[in-house]
Amino acid sequence: MIRSGANQPSSDNAKPRGLLALILLVCVAATAARPSSAGSPIVVRPPLRVDHDRRPIALPKATDVSELYAILYNSWFRPLNLEYHVVSASDRGSLNANAWDAVPDSSWFTNRIGIRPMSFEDALAGLQGKSPEPGPWKIVRVRDEGYTPKLDIRDSSGNGYVLKFDLPGTPERNSAAERICTLIMHAAGYNVPYNTIVYFRARDLELDKDSYYRDTLKRRRPMTPADLESLLKRLKARPDGSYRGMASLMLPGKVLGPFVYTGRRKDDPNDIIPHELRRELRGMRVIASWINHADVKDINAMDLFVQGDYVKHYMLDFGSTMGSGDFIHGPYRVGHEYIYDGAATLRSLVSLGFYRRPWEVEGKIVYPEVGYYQAQLFDPVRWKPNYPNLAFLRMDDSDAYWGAKIVTAYTDQMVRRLAEAGDYSRPEVTRHLEGAMISRRDAIGDYWLDRITPLEEFTLVRSRSGLELRFRDLALERGYAEAESRSYRVQATDTEGKELAAVTVTRTDRQVVGLPSAALQKPGIEQPDRFGRSPSQRILIQSNRRDGGWALPVEVVLGYTGGSSSPEILGWYHAPK
Numbered sequence: 001m002i003r004s005g006a007n008q009p010s011s012d013n014a015k016p017r018g019l020l021a022l023i024l025l026v027c028v029a030a031t032a033a034r035p036s037s038a039g040s041p042i043v044v045r046p047p048l049r050v051d052h053d054r055r056p057i058a059l060p061k062a063t064d065v066s067e068l069y070a071i072l073y074n075s076w077f078r079p080l081n082l083e084y085h086v087v088s089a090s091d092r093g094s095l096n097a098n099a100w101d102a103v104p105d106s107s108w109f110t111n112r113i114g115i116r117p118m119s120f121e122d123a124l125a126g127l128q129g130k131s132p133e134p135g136p137w138k139i140v141r142v143r144d145e146g147y148t149p150k151l152d153i154r155d156s157s158g159n160g161y162v163l164k165f166d167l168p169g170t171p172e173r174n175s176a177a178e179r180i181c182t183l184i185m186h187a188a189g190y191n192v193p194y195n196t197i198v199y200f201r202a203r204d205l206e207l208d209k210d211s212y213y214r215d216t217l218k219r220r221r222p223m224t225p226a227d228l229e230s231l232l233k234r235l236k237a238r239p240d241g242s243y244r245g246m247a248s249l250m251l252p253g254k255v256l257g258p259f260v261y262t263g264r265r266k267d268d269p270n271d272i273i274p275h276e277l278r279r280e281l282r283g284m285r286v287i288a289s290w291i292n293h294a295d296v297k298d299i300n301a302m303d304l305f306v307q308g309d310y311v312k313h314y315m316l317d318f319g320s321t322m323g324s325g326d327f328i329h330g331p332y333r334v335g336h337e338y339i340y341d342g343a344a345t346l347r348s349l350v351s352l353g354f355y356r357r358p359w360e361v362e363g364k365i366v367y368p369e370v371g372y373y374q375a376q377l378f379d380p381v382r383w384k385p386n387y388p389n390l391a392f393l394r395m396d397d398s399d400a401y402w403g404a405k406i407v408t409a410y411t412d413q414m415v416r417r418l419a420e421a422g423d424y425s426r427p428e429v430t431r432h433l434e435g436a437m438i439s440r441r442d443a444i445g446d447y448w449l450d451r452i453t454p455l456e457e458f459t460l461v462r463s464r465s466g467l468e469l470r471f472r473d474l475a476l477e478r479g480y481a482e483a484e485s486r487s488y489r490v491q492a493t494d495t496e497g498k499e500l501a502a503v504t505v506t507r508t509d510r511q512v513v514g515l516p517s518a519a520l521q522k523p524g525i526e527q528p529d530r531f532g533r534s535p536s537q538r539i540l541i542q543s544n545r546r547d548g549g550w551a552l553p554v555e556v557v558l559g560y561t562g563g564s565s566s567p568e569i570l571g572w573y574h575a576p577k
Contacts, residue, residue: 042495042535044557044570047099051106053270056309060267063257065298070260074388075340091394092577094279099571101398107270108313109280113187114406120417123187129194129249133157135204142213142223142231149231153247154208160250163198164319165243167326168236172369172429174319175246176422180433181291181318183418188287188406189280191314194249197423199242202232251314253304259313260298261391268311279399281391286403286448288392289383290440292335292373294327295320296385296392322433323371327386331372332363339386367429375439380447397452397552397575404448405456407441408478415441442480449475452575453543453554455511460558460569467515467567469539469556476509483509487544492516492537500537515539533570535559 078084098104105111112118112126132155140152140160151163166174175197182195211223235243259265262276275281288296300317323331328339336359337344347355358377365372385392395403410418419434454474461468475481487507492500492515501516528534537558542550552575559570 042538042557044529044533044535044559045097045099045101045573047531047533047571048104049098051096051104053107053272054308054310055270057269057311058267059254059305059309060256060265060303060311062255063265065258065260067297067299070298071340071387074390075338076342078388078390079342088394091277091396093396094282094399095273095277097279097398097402097573101571101573102402103279107310108191108278109189110191112189113409114189114402118187118409118414120183120414120421123183123414127183127186127192127194129196130159131196132159132161132198132247135200136206137161137163137200137204138206138208139211139223139228140208141211142227144214149234151205151231152250153205161247162250164246164248165235166245168234170324170368170371171236171238172244172422172424173324173371175244176369176424177322177324178246178248178317178319180418180422181293181321183421184291184410185287185315185318187410190284191312192318193251193314193316195318196247198245198247199238200245201242246319251302251304253306253312256303256305256311258298258301259303261301261389265303265311270310276391276394278391279402282395283399283403283406285383285389285392285395286380286400286444287407288385289335289378289380290407290437290444291318291321292323292383293318293321294334294385295325296389297387323365323373325371331365332359333357334372334386335383336377338384338388341384367426367432369424369426369429370433370436373433373436375436375443378440378443380440380444396577398573400448401452401454401574404444405454405474408445408449408474408480410441412438445475445478445480449478449480450545451551453541453551454480454574455541455543455554455572458556458569458572460567461512465514466517468512469515469541470512473511473543475543476511481543481546485544488513489542489544489550490515491540493540494537495535513541532561533559534561535570536567 094103096103096106102111102115103109113123132153134156137153137155140154143150143152148165148167153161153163155161164174164178166172178195179197182192186192205228207223207225207228212220213223213227214220232243237243260275261281262274264274265271284296288294295317300315302314302316303311304314306312319325320327323334325331325334327334329337333339336357344357362377363372364374366374415437416434419430419437422430422433424430424433455471456474458469458471461470473481473486476483476486485507486509487505489503489505490513491503494500504514504516506513535557539556539558540553541556542553545551554572554574555576556572557570558567560566561568561570
């Protein structure tokens with residue numbers, strides 16, 4: 001049964017140069033529709049499980065980004081940039097997807113729950129780091145920035161942490177969100193800090209001999225006991241007199257500053273793919289929509305020069321996820337509109353202010369510990385972060401399917417344990433969050449696994465009736481399709497797009513389809529590529545949608561390797577262009 005349910009432009013981008021190139025691209029974008037997969041040449045992506053982007057390099061320079069510039073450019077000036085629209089229109093998909101329509105492990109991403117089952121214990125064990133040792137904790141410095149002050153501390157074993165706090169009026173909200181979403185992003189495959197909820201008393205904090213205070217204007221002075229006392233007065237103690245906080249283990253390596261979601265780091269020879277063309281950044285939009293990670297921007301990312309002399313890319317700061325952020329025009333806008341949303345503003349102006357968005361009417365906060373995080377108004381297609389993100393804007397159906405495949409891999413039991421990791425005082429808050437997470441996950445699965453044929457792990461099997469193609473149907477396995485009505489439409493073509501047999505439709509829930517006898521023949525094949533692969537046929541498979549139509553296809557490429565005389569599966573792609 002179906003379940004119920006900021007970036008700065010970089011001169012290093014792959015941009016056309018010169019007026020002639022621009023005119024040609026405009027003409028192509030305006031007149032040339034994307035060819036169907038069946039009529040285009042077969043291209044097999046590299047069979048790479050690992051991207052070798054950890055080669056030793058010279059130490060890059062530390063950089064900084066202007067958040068204000070990114071907001072202004074992406075919100076107001078980018079839509080007026082003709083060249084941006086031309087380049088976007090010619091986008092042919094993520095450049096780092098491999099032969100199996102996944103991303104290789106890299107300095108950006110490590111495949112985890114998207115390719116194998118993971119329990120909550122697996123996610124917990126895989127997160128590198130540990131909680132601070134029991135006190136005393138030495139205060140190194142105070143940063144008076146953000147919603148609440150942050151303390152840089154050293155525990156008794158010498159490990160450094162950033163200690164952050166919840167807003168006094170919303171206890172548990174930010175710390176719970178950060179803990180839960182740290183585990184979610186880690187299990188998904190991203191590099192994240194070790195963030196954990198801690199409890200302490202005032203006596204556990206001690207000033208270091210070199211403790212200093214940095215105010216909102218970044219002015220520095222020595223810290224005094226009076227400063228510490230004043231700081232604690234700004235926090236809300238628990239009934240037993242203790243305090244709750246979020247301890248974030250300082251990352252190993254030399255900080256190089258944030259990465260941006262477009263272009264490349266010029267002084268990193270390993271960074272060869274423009275960031276807006278990386279699938280793990282484009283497809284992250286779907287994952288972010290699940291946890292309402294609206295604060296996805298350059299300054300919440302970090303590059304570090306790590307042991308082995310390469311750059312490792314981290315995602316930071318999840319304390320504003322799941323309705324926990326205190327944003328402009330919030331809280332009900334978050335996830336529905338950009339902070340500066342021209343289209344929404346125009347609708348309001350045209351209606352003379354009478355138009356009211358659904359979230360203005362129906363948005364509500366059930367528990368202050370969670371904030372505005374619900375499923376009733378959640379739309380996985382129209383979800384938006386606070387500001388336009390150039391990688392998110394380039395997401396296509398194949399990227400979205402990749403993200404949905406990861407989101408729907410979190411089982412009900414996993415979600416329950418994640419909600420419990422927020423360590424809420426009231427059990428009803430935990431259950432509310434669990435329900436909202438499951439409903440939003442299922443909204444993502446209901447849409448994307450119905451829109452795109454959700455088949456994985458193809459194998460060729462010879463049976464009495466001929467050659468069969470077996471696979472996993474994620475929609476069937478995860479409850480987003482009806483087994484009784486499951487059907488598949490199969491089309492086989494050669495390397496030039498010529499049909500090898502009539503299109504067939506198979507109604508089955510066995511997750512297998514028969515192939516035409518022509519697929520057994522060894523026709524004239526392409527020259528072997530540098531991996532020794534010679535594609536010979538493509539099989540386009542479409543699953544049935546709930547509305548009676550057919551989903552966007554998955555293309556399975558058959559061919560030969562080495563001197564083999566039997567066809568093999570060389571790769572597959574979802575929603576090919």
